Amino acid sequence: MKHQRRILLLHAAQLAxxxxxxxxxxxxxxxxxxxxxxxxxxxxxxxxxxxxxLWTRILADPLNAAATLPVAxxxxxxxxxxxxxxxxxxxxxxxxxxxxxxxxxxDVKGLQxxxxxxxxxxxxxxxxxxxxxxxxxxxGEMPALLKLAVAxxxxxEFGSYAAHRHIAAAAPDLVAFVGDYxxxxxxxxxxxxxxxxxxxxxxTLAQYxxxxxxxxxxxxxxxxxxxxxxxxxxxxxxxxxDYTSDVDPRGSPGFLARRAAAYQAFYEHMPLRLPAxxxxxxxxxTQRYDWGALARFxxxxxxxxxxxxxxxxxxxxxxxxxxxDDPARTMLGGDQEAWLAQGLKxxxxxxxxxxxxxxxxxxGRDKVWTDGWDGYPAARSRLFETLAASNAAxxxxxxxxxxxxxxxxxxxxxKRPVSRTNPIVAAEFxxxxxxxxxxxxxxxxxxxxxxxxxxxxxxDHRGFILMAxxxxxxxxxxxxxxxxxxxxxxxxxxxxxxxxxxxxGIEKL
Ligand code: FE
Ligand code: CA
Numbered sequence: 001m002k003h004q005r006r007i008l009l010l011h012a013a014q015l016a017x018x019x020x021x022x023x024x025x026x027x028x029x030x031x032x033x034x035x036x037x038x039x040x041x042x043x044x045x046x047x048x049x050x051x052x053x054l055w056t057r058i059l060a061d062p063l064n065a066a067a068t069l070p071v072a073x074x075x076x077x078x079x080x081x082x083x084x085x086x087x088x089x090x091x092x093x094x095x096x097x098x099x100x101x102x103x104x105x106x107d108v109k110g111l112q113x114x115x116x117x118x119x120x121x122x123x124x125x126x127x128x129x130x131x132x133x134x135x136x137x138x139x140g141e142m143p144a145l146l147k148l149a150v151a152x153x154x155x156x157e158f159g160s161y162a163a164h165r166h167i168a169a170a171a172p173d174l175v176a177f178v179g180d181y182x183x184x185x186x187x188x189x190x191x192x193x194x195x196x197x198x199x200x201x202x203x204t205l206a207q208y209x210x211x212x213x214x215x216x217x218x219x220x221x222x223x224x225x226x227x228x229x230x231x232x233x234x235x236x237x238x239x240x241x242d243y244t245s246d247v248d249p250r251g252s253p254g255f256l257a258r259r260a261a262a263y264q265a266f267y268e269h270m271p272l273r274l275p276a277x278x279x280x281x282x283x284x285x286t287q288r289y290d291w292g293a294l295a296r297f298x299x300x301x302x303x304x305x306x307x308x309x310x311x312x313x314x315x316x317x318x319x320x321x322x323x324x325d326d327p328a329r330t331m332l333g334g335d336q337e338a339w340l341a342q343g344l345k346x347x348x349x350x351x352x353x354x355x356x357x358x359x360x361x362x363x364g365r366d367k368v369w370t371d372g373w374d375g376y377p378a379a380r381s382r383l384f385e386t387l388a389a390s391n392a393a394x395x396x397x398x399x400x401x402x403x404x405x406x407x408x409x410x411x412x413x414x415k416r417p418v419s420r421t422n423p424i425v426a427a428e429f430x431x432x433x434x435x436x437x438x439x440x441x442x443x444x445x446x447x448x449x450x451x452x453x454x455x456x457x458x459x460d461h462r463g464f465i466l467m468a469x470x471x472x473x474x475x476x477x478x479x480x481x482x483x484x485x486x487x488x489x490x491x492x493x494x495x496x497x498x499x500x501x502x503x504x505g506i507e508k509l
Contacts, residue, residue, distance in 0.1 A: 035060030035067060037123045040213060041222030044133035045230040045271030047174070047289065049113035052133050052229055054079070055271040056121045058102035062217035063197065065209060070098040076122040077106050083118050083130065101209045103268040113138035114292065131226040134173060137292030142350075142471055146291055147172040149228075150465040152235070152357075152400025153180040153433035156197065156215055159484030163434045163464050164224035166479060166491045170466055172228050176297070178400040179235025179357040180436065181270075182211045184262070203258055208265035216269065220487065225271075232270050233285055233299050235357040235401055238262055242371045244308045256281055286336055288343055295469050296349035298340055300356040305333025307379075309370040318366050324377060331379035337386070344390035350501055351469050352392040358401045359430050361408035364451045372401070377414065384412050387425040394501055395426035396474060398467075403438035404459035405478040406430040407497050407506050411453055418452040424504035429476040429497070431465040432458065435484055455506055456495055463491060473500045475509065 039062050043055040054077060061067040073096045081087040089111060096102040104121065111117065114137035121128040137143050149172040151163060167175060186201035202208045215221065239262040240248040240255070248255055260281035267274065267283060287299040307329040311321040318324060332340065344352060360373045360380065373380045387395050397410065408428040409418075416422045432438070438459040448457040461480030468475045480494040496509040 037068070037126050038121065038128035040216040041219075041225060042119070042121060042128050042131040043225035043230065043271045044119065044131055044228075045232065046273050046287065047134060047136045047229045047231075049136045049138050049290075050111050051107060051109050052111065052117070052135055053271040053273055054104075054106040054108060054119050054121075054131070054133070055269075056104045056128055057213075057216075057269065058096045058104070058123060059213055062213045063210075065101070065206070065213065068102060072097050073102065073123065075104050077104075077108075077119065078122070079108055079111070079117050079119045081115075081117065083132075085118065085120070089117060101265070101268045105271070105274065107273060111135050114141060114143065129222070129226060133229045136290060137294070139290065139292065141292035143292050143294050144470060146174065146294055146469040148353075148467040148469060149175045149224075150178065150398045150400075150429070150431045150467065151175065151224075151434055152178045152431055153403055153436040154215065154221070155180070155183045155237075155433070155436040157183075158433075158437050159435035159462060160487035160489065161218045161220040161434060162481050162484065162487050162489040162491070163462060163479075164218070164220040165487075166481075167464055167466075168220070168223040168227040172466070174291075175224060175228050175230045176299075176355050176398060177230055177232045178355060178398060178431070179233055180237040180400065180433075181232070181234070181266075182208075182215050183237045183436075184208070184211065184240055185237075202262070205261035205265060208262050209268065212265055212269040230271060231287065231289060231297060231299055231355065232272065233287075233301060233355060233357060234266055234303065236303060236371075238266050239303070242309075242314065243303065244306050244371075245304060247308060249309070249314065286339065290349065291469075293349060294471065295351040295353055296343070296347045297353045297355050298343050300332060300336065300340065300354065302331050302357050305336055306331050306376065310368075310375055311370070313370060315367060315369055318368055321368070324368060324370075324375065327378040329376055329378055331373065331376040332383075337379075337382065340383075341386045341390065344386065344392035344395075347390075347392045350393055350471055351474060352395045353469075354395060354397045354426070356397065356399060359399050359406060360397050360410060360426075360428050361406060361430075361454055362414045362451070363447055365447075381414065384410065384414070384425045388412055388423070394474070394499065394504075396499065397426050397428040398465070399428060399430040400433070402430060403433040403436045404430065404444055404457060405432045405461075405463075405465070405480075405494065406454055406458075407456040407476070407478075407495070407508075408451075408454045409504070409506055427474075427499045427504070427506050429465055429467070432461060432463050432478070432480070434464065435462055455497070455508060458494055461494060463494075471501065473498050
């Protein structure tokens, strides 16, 4: 297995040391007897027609990494065709290395396309929770339905993860997480009363790891991971608030070293394939997934390669900052722009889903929030031209970051009004946060009222999007929680929309 081999090469010296310790290559289980080593649950993701990544992390105590000894351990894994594990499809063992926080990434190969599997890990007597996952359909296959959940922004201190319980209950085929899986910063005055855990800001690898472990200790989040494979990208808070490529807004020295630590911790806790580049400072998470002939997912990273904020500020009046319109300013970077253009151009999929972080629809305001796509107007126009020129079928953008639901028709020329001569290049469904707070609804409604291309906006509920992609159409339901502070909260569909295949434009259902 290529991926496992790469890990072994990366950490050959450490493995040699472990071999000297354990004799048979790695030491056996060394977690304390009483401690359950799968306290963070399991996950799967990055599905291909014949392969999926299985994930776990050996950690005896989510809030105390020192409770797990710093030695390599050998973890067994099984993949079965049935929940009772009577028909095994694959099994093996993997090495959990201290250098990777005892995370385990198994790239299981040789699976059948388009079917569900169950998986688990074993260490000594301990057996992990059972996760359910699936492979992508075979190339060219046209599945009747793909149920996709879209989630983002789960600030621990702002509420429960009830949204994840509802995602698990919806039994999606796939979950797309579009950023702010953790929030890196320090003490917060608006603490969710039941769950104050830490007050430090994540700056080092150990601190980022501790934060992922804390977040992943939540049972509802674990349930959503156990329900389906995930595809993931990051936003700013996986590293630092509103950072742009190699700087944070505070201009902190040593930022690239901090970013490398944050990127490594992200990899360690996500069901991702390790790309060819193993320098974590430049970890590439740009990915593409085909779901048979039904959908192609273009998963973007709009943080690592973007230009710095225009006029070096977070908010500026358009007229006061001509730099905003500088065509040299990029959001995706030249390589990723070219990669996306190519992937759209050669796509044969019925739906082209652009999975990315930030609201793409123009908010039409003179006062520009420079961190969003409004702060990168030339890059956005280039993307819209690329979409139009590619002839890729039925583009749909999914987004997060703004902690609000929005449904928008993205039109080719942002500056021109809604009209027949200004064609729609994509539908955008932006999801609200799992927990993170937002602004009052009247301000959101005022933005909707001022922008005819924005059909709907809702900032007064936390939740997620549940989409159904079929050959004939795609629907998106905006699911809102009744009360984010209540882990047992119910949820309701606040609004639902559809796009018919072959006809651009969102309709409210
Ligand atoms: Fe956020
Ligand atoms: Ca964000």
